Amino acid sequence: MKIKEIIVVEGKDDTIAVQKAVHADTIETNGSAVSFETIEKIKLAQQVRGVIVLTDPDYPGEKIRKFIAEHVPECKHAFIEKKLALPKSGRGIGVEHAAPEVIQQALKDAQVMLEPIDELITKEDLLHAGLIGGPKARERREKIGEILKIGYTNGKQLHKRLMVFQISRADFMNALQRVIQEEKN
Known part of the structure; x- marks a missing residue:
């Protein structure tokens, strides 16, 4: 290659x-x-x-x-x-x-990495998704980073990366659903 x-x-x-x-x-x-x-x-x-x-x-x-x-x-x-x-x-x-x-x-x-234009996913979304401040937040962020191909981040970095890579709300929600499904299995 x-x-x-x-x-x-x-x-x-x-x-x-x-x-x-x-x-x-x-x-x-x-x-x-x-x-x-x-x-x-x-x-x-x-x-x-x-x-x-x-x-x-x-x-x-x-x-x-x-x-x-x-x-x-x-x-x-x-x-x-x-x-x-x-x-x-x-x-x-x-x-x-x-x-x-x-x-x-x-x-x-x-x-x-583009300049963030719109906040498609808010910090509140990350909090509600258990990606900030929860007992499984670190593990979830790691899995989200893998799925979305944006690398591992802390909570603050995750929000910024979601914006600079212009991850759509739909892609974020699909990735989150995969993480939640993996946790159940």
Whole structure:
């Protein structure tokens, strides 16, 4: 599978994992302190070929993603579920631990984060759905993120991601129904 866009990853091990999964070029941020030189490379890559941001599903990865989105807002974003980015043994979490087919699917599902225009799903909706402040809220948010392909978030981030990815109320409700049905089984 060949990818036209340039994939932004955190480091060399991520590049190796991506290149095992697809034929693609990468830009490495070399950790969470993304330099403005790297941002300029990402801007140029976006203009020439497009960019997909694929960072680790952890706090530093999310910090990198936000920084890039702030400076290069038209990039696509791909997410890997935490449970699919765990090493077979040892500690850590990251793209480098994901199977090639997981990386391929994440890249296929990549989406552009748009400026929120309308609040289709309110914070009250999230509260009533048990996605904020309830005993199963974290688990439900994790499952919703998987179903909607927007990654894991805390409650506040979930609301924002639903808006920036312009998730429709119908898609949100369908995902919620799936989560509730899984809980019953």
